[in-house]
Amino acid sequence: MTTQISELPFNVLADELERVRANTPLVHVLTNEVVQCFTANTLLAMGASPAMVVAKEEVADFAAIADALLINVGTVYAERLEAMNLAIAAANAAGTPWVLDPVAVGVLPYRTAAAKAMLTQQPAAIRGNGSEIIALAGGLGGGKGVDSTASSTSALEAAIALAQETGAIVAVTGAIDYITDGEQTWSVELGHPLMTKVVGTGCALSAVVAAFLADAPNRLNAVAAACALMALAGERAVECSDGPGTFVAPFLDALAIIHPAQLRQAAL
Numbered sequence: 001m002t003t004q005i006s007e008l009p010f011n012v013l014a015d016e017l018e019r020v021r022a023n024t025p026l027v028h029v030l031t032n033e034v035v036q037c038f039t040a041n042t043l044l045a046m047g048a049s050p051a052m053v054v055a056k057e058e059v060a061d062f063a064a065i066a067d068a069l070l071i072n073v074g075t076v077y078a079e080r081l082e083a084m085n086l087a088i089a090a091a092n093a094a095g096t097p098w099v100l101d102p103v104a105v106g107v108l109p110y111r112t113a114a115a116k117a118m119l120t121q122q123p124a125a126i127r128g129n130g131s132e133i134i135a136l137a138g139g140l141g142g143g144k145g146v147d148s149t150a151s152s153t154s155a156l157e158a159a160i161a162l163a164q165e166t167g168a169i170v171a172v173t174g175a176i177d178y179i180t181d182g183e184q185t186w187s188v189e190l191g192h193p194l195m196t197k198v199v200g201t202g203c204a205l206s207a208v209v210a211a212f213l214a215d216a217p218n219r220l221n222a223v224a225a226a227c228a229l230m231a232l233a234g235e236r237a238v239e240c241s242d243g244p245g246t247f248v249a250p251f252l253d254a255l256a257i258i259h260p261a262q263l264r265q266a267a268l
């Protein structure tokens with residue numbers, strides 16, 4: 001199974017970033033307990049508005065008024081899963097796009113079953129690392145806890161199959177990010193290996209994917225632009241950091257500073 005693969009042009013990223021910043025989308029975030037603050041700061045820095053509403057008594061009301069929803073199963077347990085499924089149902093009823101981040105799917109049966117059941121609930125996008133995407137597509141993904149043991153390139157076929165099966169845009173990330181609708185595939189060759197040494201870069205990326213999907217006229221471009229923005233900010237942050245401990249501050253700064261006009265200039 002193959003699709004046409006092209007590198008995402010910077011002017012597509014520029015157009016998408018301009019659109020998102022003009023709308024400041026409200027993103028409903030149901031994520032794991034490790035990355036809450038980093039995810040909220042990432043969304044604020046790039047121009048969205050995060051809210052971590054998690055109670056099962058509140059999630060349906062909030063998913064209906066949010067512009068997009070993130071479901072991340074990183075520290076899922078029974079009550080959180082119940083809230084996630086209520087939020088997904090309400091998002092679908094309201095036409096709110098929702099994103100699945102299948103953290104460590106394939107490693108543990110409880111979360112694997114939970115995430116696979118969610119695939120029938122029309123996710124607008126799925127963003128995961130190589131191991132997670134292979135497992136979600138029904139293969140043996142491997143995975144070392146939350147980390148991938150499979151390259152994104154080795155997971156591309158699984159990503160394409162998953163997109164065709166679910167109708168979602170699938171982003172499989174790693175040294176190269178691939179973003180596919182099952183027919184057309186964008187690649188993003190940006191980023192830096194140091195991004196794997198700071199917890200939450202993948203989780204925060206999935207939240208940014210949700211932000212870009214809010215009212216998106218072209219979902220493939222929206223998800224690809226989210227991947228490109230994060231990877232570009234990571235690359236820039238590495239230039240002025242000494243390692244994982246000093247990465248986060250310049251990363252958030254880069255997310256805020258990167259400007260569509262600058263991207264259009266770089267595209268020339």
Ligand SMILES: Nc1ncnc2c1ncn2[C@@H]1O[C@H](COP(=O)(O)OP(=O)(O)O)[C@@H](O)[C@H]1O
Binds near residue numbers: 146201
């Ligand atoms: N080897 C690498 N080189 C460059 N960028 C990378 C590399 N590995 C991951 N990234 C970037 O790090 C971010 C998180 O991706 P990834 O590590 O695949 O997700 P996760 O944290 O969910 O496992 C993405 O922006 C991705 O492009």
Ligand SMILES: Cc1ncsc1CCOP(=O)(O)O
Binds near residue numbers: 074199
């Ligand atoms: C360490 C950890 N444990 C459960 S969720 C989580 C965070 C995973 O973050 P990411 O997928 O962005 O590396």
Ligand SMILES: [Mg+2]
Binds near residue numbers: 104128146
């Ligand atoms: Mg992850």
